[in-house]
Amino acid sequence: MQWEQPCAASDLVHFRKRIGEEGTQLLFSISVQMHQPKIKKAKEIIVDTAVQEKNITFPTDEKLYKKIIQTCDSLAQKVSVKLRQSYRFVVKKLTYAKRYAAKAFQGQVSKRVVKKLRTIAGRKVRDLARKLAIKGQETLHNFSAQLAIMEKALKQGRKEKDKIYSLHAPEVSCIAKSKSGKKYEFGSKVSVAVLPGSIVVVGIKSY
Numbered sequence: 001m002q003w004e005q006p007c008a009a010s011d012l013v014h015f016r017k018r019i020g021e022e023g024t025q026l027l028f029s030i031s032v033q034m035h036q037p038k039i040k041k042a043k044e045i046i047v048d049t050a051v052q053e054k055n056i057t058f059p060t061d062e063k064l065y066k067k068i069i070q071t072c073d074s075l076a077q078k079v080s081v082k083l084r085q086s087y088r089f090v091v092k093k094l095t096y097a098k099r100y101a102a103k104a105f106q107g108q109v110s111k112r113v114v115k116k117l118r119t120i121a122g123r124k125v126r127d128l129a130r131k132l133a134i135k136g137q138e139t140l141h142n143f144s145a146q147l148a149i150m151e152k153a154l155k156q157g158r159k160e161k162d163k164i165y166s167l168h169a170p171e172v173s174c175i176a177k178s179k180s181g182k183k184y185e186f187g188s189k190v191s192v193a194v195l196p197g198s199i200v201v202v203g204i205k206s207y
Contacts, residue, residue, distance in 0.1 A: 039200070046194050072128045174186055
């Protein structure tokens, strides 16, 4: 007798992406229909919320600004435009200077590094927008959403609501947790409704 190998987590991710939201809703509706007798007999449901963490690193201003710089370079290469300056060695030098940000005597150096990275990222975004406009309004329109996200990330403040924590997942939110080891989680809040005494899910919603 041969045992089947367990399904890897990446296989489930690929499957979910292939069927999309409509396919997921269809599978969920079929699951609910299969448990109609239990649902009709149930007098109550249990609703709980949890945090669905996104596949992102712990967000910092330094990482976000460096990601903006890299995204501008990749977009420029994609549309075959040349930006005014790459800042590759400058960013590398600033990254080395940021390594000792936790040291008390390097506090001011760390702030200057982050401020410089923000300035460079702003220059790259503005330069890319100008070069895309030269290529044509259609080209600029195709990348307007990405440019808007990067501009918002550069202008946002520390205590501002609806902050951008990740460029590839701008819907990520910072959710406070009542755990001493992990005070904050980055993702979206999910509400799940199940039947008492069973694992039958009758409702799910992501916020």
